[in-house]
Amino acid sequence: xxQASAAAVPKEPxxxxxxxxxxxxxWHFTAGMVFLAVAILAGFLFSxxxxxxxxxxxxxxxxxxxxxxxHTNGVAYGFLANVFLGxxxxxxxxxxxxxxxxxxxxxxxxxxxxxxxxxxxVGLVLGxxxxxxxxxxxxxxxxxxxxxxxxxxxxxxAPIFQTSGPMYVSLWYFIAAFIWTVLVYAMxxxxxxxxxxxxxxxxxxxxxxxxxxxxxxxxxxxGLMYYFVxxxxxxxxxxxxxxxxxxxxxxxxxxxxxxxxxxxxxxxxFLQHGAVITTIAIEFVVTTVIINFFGTLAGRGxxxxxxxxxxxxxxxxxxxxxTCLQCSFQTTLTFQKxxxxxxxxxxxxxxxxxxxxxxxxxxxILYLWPRLVGSNAWYSDVLNSWHYWLTMLxxxxxxxxxxxxxxxxxYLWRDLSPWEDSLRASMPFWLVRTFSGVMIxxxxxxxxxxxYKSWRLGAPAGAPRREPxxxxxxxxxx
Amino acid sequence: xxxxxxxxxxxxxxxxxxxxxxxxxxxxxxxYYKEPEQTVEQLAARGIIPEFVxxxxxxxEQFKQYFGAPTYAxxxxxxxxxxxxxxxxxxWHCHSQFIRPVSNEDLRWGPVSHALEYQNELQRPVLFGTRxxxxxxxxxxxxxxxxxxxxxxxxxxxxxxxxxxxPYRWFFDGQGYPNKRGLAVITYVQxxxxxxxxxPYFHGEGPLGPLPAPTPADAPIARGATxxxxxxxxxxxxxxxxxxxxx
Amino acid sequence: MIVRSESRLKRIVLWFxxxxxxxxxxxxxxxxxxxxxxxxxxxxIAGFTIxxxxxxxxxxxxxxxxxxxxxxxGMFRNVEQxxxxxxxxxxxxxxxxxxxxxxxx
Numbered sequence: 001x002x003q004a005s006a007a008a009v010p011k012e013p014x015x016x017x018x019x020x021x022x023x024x025x026x027w028h029f030t031a032g033m034v035f036l037a038v039a040i041l042a043g044f045l046f047s048x049x050x051x052x053x054x055x056x057x058x059x060x061x062x063x064x065x066x067x068x069x070x071h072t073n074g075v076a077y078g079f080l081a082n083v084f085l086g087x088x089x090x091x092x093x094x095x096x097x098x099x100x101x102x103x104x105x106x107x108x109x110x111x112x113x114x115x116x117x118x119x120x121x122v123g124l125v126l127g128x129x130x131x132x133x134x135x136x137x138x139x140x141x142x143x144x145x146x147x148x149x150x151x152x153x154x155x156x157x158a159p160i161f162q163t164s165g166p167m168y169v170s171l172w173y174f175i176a177a178f179i180w181t182v183l184v185y186a187m188x189x190x191x192x193x194x195x196x197x198x199x200x201x202x203x204x205x206x207x208x209x210x211x212x213x214x215x216x217x218x219x220x221x222x223g224l225m226y227y228f229v230x231x232x233x234x235x236x237x238x239x240x241x242x243x244x245x246x247x248x249x250x251x252x253x254x255x256x257x258x259x260x261x262x263x264x265x266x267x268x269x270f271l272q273h274g275a276v277i278t279t280i281a282i283e284f285v286v287t288t289v290i291i292n293f294f295g296t297l298a299g300r301g302x303x304x305x306x307x308x309x310x311x312x313x314x315x316x317x318x319x320x321x322x323t324c325l326q327c328s329f330q331t332t333l334t335f336q337k338x339x340x341x342x343x344x345x346x347x348x349x350x351x352x353x354x355x356x357x358x359x360x361x362x363x364x365i366l367y368l369w370p371r372l373v374g375s376n377a378w379y380s381d382v383l384n385s386w387h388y389w390l391t392m393l394x395x396x397x398x399x400x401x402x403x404x405x406x407x408x409x410x411y412l413w414r415d416l417s418p419w420e421d422s423l424r425a426s427m428p429f430w431l432v433r434t435f436s437g438v439m440i441x442x443x444x445x446x447x448x449x450x451x452y453k454s455w456r457l458g459a460p461a462g463a464p465r466r467e468p469x470x471x472x473x474x475x476x477x478x
Numbered sequence: 479x480x481x482x483x484x485x486x487x488x489x490x491x492x493x494x495x496x497x498x499x500x501x502x503x504x505x506x507x508x509x510y511y512k513e514p515e516q517t518v519e520q521l522a523a524r525g526i527i528p529e530f531v532x533x534x535x536x537x538x539e540q541f542k543q544y545f546g547a548p549t550y551a552x553x554x555x556x557x558x559x560x561x562x563x564x565x566x567x568x569x570w571h572c573h574s575q576f577i578r579p580v581s582n583e584d585l586r587w588g589p590v591s592h593a594l595e596y597q598n599e600l601q602r603p604v605l606f607g608t609r610x611x612x613x614x615x616x617x618x619x620x621x622x623x624x625x626x627x628x629x630x631x632x633x634x635x636x637x638x639x640x641x642x643x644x645p646y647r648w649f650f651d652g653q654g655y656p657n658k659r660g661l662a663v664i665t666y667v668q669x670x671x672x673x674x675x676x677x678p679y680f681h682g683e684g685p686l687g688p689l690p691a692p693t694p695a696d697a698p699i700a701r702g703a704t705x706x707x708x709x710x711x712x713x714x715x716x717x718x719x720x721x722x723x724x725x
Numbered sequence: 726m727i728v729r730s731e732s733r734l735k736r737i738v739l740w741f742x743x744x745x746x747x748x749x750x751x752x753x754x755x756x757x758x759x760x761x762x763x764x765x766x767x768x769x770i771a772g773f774t775i776x777x778x779x780x781x782x783x784x785x786x787x788x789x790x791x792x793x794x795x796x797x798x799g800m801f802r803n804v805e806q807x808x809x810x811x812x813x814x815x816x817x818x819x820x821x822x823x824x825x826x827x828x829x830x
Contacts, residue, residue, distance in 0.1 A: 019818075050611075050642050052635070060648040065568035094818055095811060127566035131603045136568070166800045168807040183495055192603035197515040198596035202604040209608075231815045234826055236808040241739050244804065249746045251788045253753075281749040288742045337580040341610035414581040419613050423640040430642075487794035494787025498780045 019093035024106055026372040028086030029365050031114055033448055035078025038121070040444055042071040044437045050430035061125055069124045069136045075353055076134060076212070077145075078117045083361040084220050085113070085152065088174065090368060091227045092156050095168060101158035109151050116145045132205060134212050135189045142189045149185055153178035169243040173223030176251060180215035184208065213352060214254040221357045222246075222289065225313060228364055229296060232310055233303060238295030242288050249285035280331070286324040293317055308384055312363030315392055319355035323348060338414060343426065344406025347399045354440070355395045362391070362447070369451055375458030383450040390443030398436040405429035516598040521673070522554045529668035530556065532624050537655055544658035553665070560666025561600045563659050567646070574607035575616040575670065588617035589674060600666075612643055619672035627664045628656055 048054050049064040056062040089106065093099050100106055116137075123129070123138035130136050137145060157178055160171050188208025192201035230237055237243060293314070297303070303310045326348055329335050339345065366384065370376050378384055405426050412422040526548065534541040534548040545552040564570065576591040577583050584590050595616075596604050622630075626637060631649050634641040649660030656664065795801065816826045 049644055052642060054644060058645050058647040063567055063646075063648075064644045065571060066566075068571055069568055094815065097814060129566055129568060131565040131570060131605055133571075133608060166803060166807050168811045170811075179492070179495065183498075197602045198598070198604060199593040201602065202596070202606050205604060205606070227811075230808065230812055234812070234816075236812050239735050239739060239805070240808040241804040242735075242742065244801070245739065245743050245746065248788075248792060249750075251791075252750060252785055281746065281753060284742065284746045284749065288746075291738065291742075337578075340578070340581075341574055341608070343609075345608065410581070413583075413586070413610075416582055416586060420638060420640045423642060427640070485794070487790040487797065491787045491790035491794060494783050494790060498783040498787070501779050501783060 019097070019099050020090055021103055021106060022372055024103075024110060025086045025089050025368065027110060028082050028089065029369065029372070031110075032079050032082030032086065032361075033365070033451065035074050035082060035117060036444060037448060039071050039074030039079060040437075040441050042067045042074060044434070044441055046071055047430070047434045047437050051427065051434055060127075063127075066125050066127065066129070069129055070121050072134060073120055073124065073136055074117070075358075076217075077120060077137070080217060080353070080357060080361065081113065082117075083365065084217075084224075085109075087224050087361070087364050087368070088156060088220070091170065091224060092159060092174065095170060095227065096159045096163045098159035098162055101155045105151060105155050109148060109155065112144070112148050112151075116141055116148055119144075130189070130193065132188060132192060133209050135185075135208060137189065139193060146182065146185055146189070149182045153182055168226070169237075169240060169247060170223040170226040172244070172247050173219040173226065176247070177216060177219035177223065180211070180219070184211045184215050188212065211254065214250070217353075217357050218254075219247075219250065221360050224364060225293070225317075225360060228309070228367065229293060229313055232307065232367060233296065233300055235296060235300065238292050238298075242292045246285055246289040246292065249288065250282075253282045253285060280328045283324055283328040286321065290317060290321050308381075308388060309363040309367040311388065312359050312366060316356045316359035316363070319351055319359065319395075323351050323356060326351075338410035339406050340410075342406035342409040342413075343402040343429070344410070347402025347406060350402070351395065351399045354391075355399065359391075359395075362387075365451075370454060370458070373455040373458035375454045377454070377457070379450050379453035379457055383446045387443045387447040387450070390439045390446070394436045394439030394443060397439070398433055401429050401432045401436065405433075513594065513597055515602070518554050518557050518599050519550075521598055521600070522550050522557065524673065526550065526553050527619065527665070527669055527672045529620065529624055530665050533656075533661055533664060536624060537661070540651065540655045540657065541661065544661060556662045556665040557600065557669060559659065559662035560664070560669075563649075563663045564605075564666055569615075570605045570607045572607075572609060572611035572643070573613065573615045574610050575605045575614065576607070577614060577616060583614075587614050588671065591616060595673065612641075615667060615670050617671040617674070619668055619670055619674075624664060624668070627667060628660070631656075631660060631663070 045054070045056075045062075046064050046068045054064060089100065119141050120137045123141060124136060128138040128140075130139055130142075135142075156174060160167075160175055163171070187204060188211070191204050192208075196204060226237065226243060294317075297310075297314065304314060305311075330339055330344070330348070370378055408425050408429075409422045412425060530553055531548050534545075541548070545556060577587045577589065579590045595601075630637050630641075630643075631646045632654065633645050634643040646660075646663075649656055649663060651657045819826060
């Protein structure tokens with residue numbers, strides 16, 4: 001509240017064990033990885049349908065369309081949400097020097113959220129889906145999920161609002177994310193189902209698809225990056241002022257961009273133009289953030305080689321810049337004519353969800369896991385390296401492959417070739433997609449195995465460490 | 479937080495978020511009170527599609543068992559169930575339901591979609607879709623025969639060799655006849671686009687046309703009495719057929 | 726102990742970007758406002774589009790209030806300070822955990 005913000009740091013900060021419930025972080029990460037495994041396998045299974053090799057065809061409970069929804073929802077609500085929560089339970093108390101509102105509430109949220117995700121998966125497989133993209137959660141799960149999100153907000157906002165003085169940019173992002181997520185989830189799941197019908201609901205659906213990425217995943221992801229990158233590099237951000245510009249830019253521009261998902265739809269054109277303008281403005285915001293992070297890295301480029309979490313983070317940031325650049329092109333009406341409805345969009349979605357936010361979260365797990373399980377080192381650095389390269393190359397191949405496939409489909413459609421031509425032309429690309437999916441899947445399972453072995457290596461969480469850090473997990477300054 | 483005067487701005491800021499939410503629910507109602515959302519009953523009152531009657535004739539035993547007779551009441555029931563199945567199987571993830579005014583889509587599929595087409599119960603939540611692996615379905619009505627759909631749902635590659643659509647065996651009973659879900663989903667797909675003036679492209683004279691006489695809701699519809707069976711092949715098919723989408 | 730004199734280059738970049746964002750923002754905002762008024766005066770079929778526009782305006786107004794609130798609370802005074810504080814806290818926490826940093830931030 002005053003300029004004298006040095007007072008914000010107490011002389012004797014509380015011990016970490018009072019701040020962070022290490023087991024909770026560990027459990028959230030574990031749950032996140034379990035759901036990631038399920039979601040990835042579901043995605044792999046669904047990709048086999050596209051090359052006419054679906055192994056369990058004709059069985060109702062393995063209906064590919066249903067497992068596609070398990071794939072997307074598993075990634076969004078099972079993997080991303082869980083690992084986000086775990087990382088927040090670590091970052092927020094350490095940023096504010098105050099524990100979360102209630103430890104018991106935290107555990108309740110943990111179990112409630114797993115129940116929500118499980119109920120969603122089971123509901124989808126049984127055919128209780130809701131016709132809302134990224135919100136297929138059965139209608140009976142929606143209120144519970146919303147309640148869970150509200151409790152999450154209370155749990156984290158309590159320590160944040162107790163701090164005084166200028167806030168660090170991560171906390172800004174977190175505050176916004178908690179409030180936005182609740183509102184966006186309610187908007188996307190309830191309004192089109194109960195209040196709004198027809199094309200107006202289409203506009204809301206477009207907002208929801210985009211705002212889920214922009215107002216739930218993006219602020220949490222960037223908030224965590226603004227925390228983890230400086231502490232791993234042991235170097236302050238290049239410019240805090242610039243990061244705040246980025247935050248407020250996001251706040252002012254993001255909300256209306258979502259309609260660009262339905263350009264040329266029965267939603268009137270002038271509104272679609274508005275969405276295009278804000279989307280391009282968002283590109284400026286993205287550039288500020290990218291400048292800031294690479295400004296921070298400047299002079300420490302060697303950490304990209306020596307420090308694996310940093311490598312994950314910055315790979316994600318490069319991909320982030322690519323997706324956003326792609327975004328500002330693909331929302332123009334010229335691009336939309338061709339790429340809408342094609343695999344281009346699917347490639348874009350994979351790059352965002354896995355290539356950016358998935359990578360960041362994997363980097364965070366990579367950094368924290370040895371500390372959480374008490375092993376203080378990874379079972380195998382070689383496996384971690386393989387994990388990185390397989391996942392990175394798999395994602396890159398999938399992205400480029402679907403990009404090209406999308407263009408081919410778009411042009412074939414425009415040129416009025418028979419519909420089957422577009423299928424035949426896509427088949428080789430879908431085959432490549434499946435193989436890149438195999439790379440990603442194998443990479444993840446290597447990582448899971450490594451996590452398990454490291455956990456076996458470590459003493460129960462909180463016990464004194466057994467051996468010094470080694471290999472790529474060593475602090476960046478070593 | 480609340481002790482200072484600037485707390486007003488904090489509360490106002492959060493208040494605006496709440497207000498935006500309220501507006502999103504109230505405004506549509508305020509705008510659409512003149513164009514209320516149509517129920518399935520109102521949609522059905524425009525006329526039963528001939529394909530529904532055709533299903534009753536083609537699979538008399540199954541139709542009788544699951545629906546009874548092809549009346550307005552059962553038509554409504556079939557549409558509702560068909561829509562439910564369409565959503566549950568996530569058909570809308572691979573089949574869009576809107577025609578854009580660009581990329582020659584009106585030549586391939588038919589007339590460009592209009593906002594009012596979506597102002598009904600079967601478009602809640604709206605089924606625009608975001609990906610087209612298979613063809614758009616919003617102009618599908620009458621484009622293909624019921625037989626084609628039955629074969630296609632049983633084994634898509636049997637009619638479209640390069641199809642990547644999964645077989646939907648659970649739309650069929652033990653003997654390979656469509657069950658209730660199968661009949662319903664075919665009715666729903668054959669219904670999509672039947673509300674258009676241009677629908678007779680594929681049908682000679684359109685669905686049942688204007689109703690012949692006020693019919694009791696449960697009276698069975700006789701086929702010959704209503705639907706035009708004339709020269710469906712020579713009907714003015716524009717764009718769509720020449721574009722080569724017919725199997 | 727903490728040097729707060731940011732480089733001139735950094736300040737130029739900051740202002741350039743702040744203006745680079747504000748300019749398209751004002752443009753987009755004004756255009757939307759005009760379209761909003763036009764849409765309301767048109768028939769009700771096109772009118773449903775005022776829903777997202779109205780919402781955007783309201784949410785932006787909310788954001789604006791929060792911005793004023795933050796400014797009034799001195800969140801933007803000493804704007805570079807939090808990044809040093811944050812790093813110092815982290816170093817202190819790690820030191821107490823038995824993981825001292827080799828260099829002081």
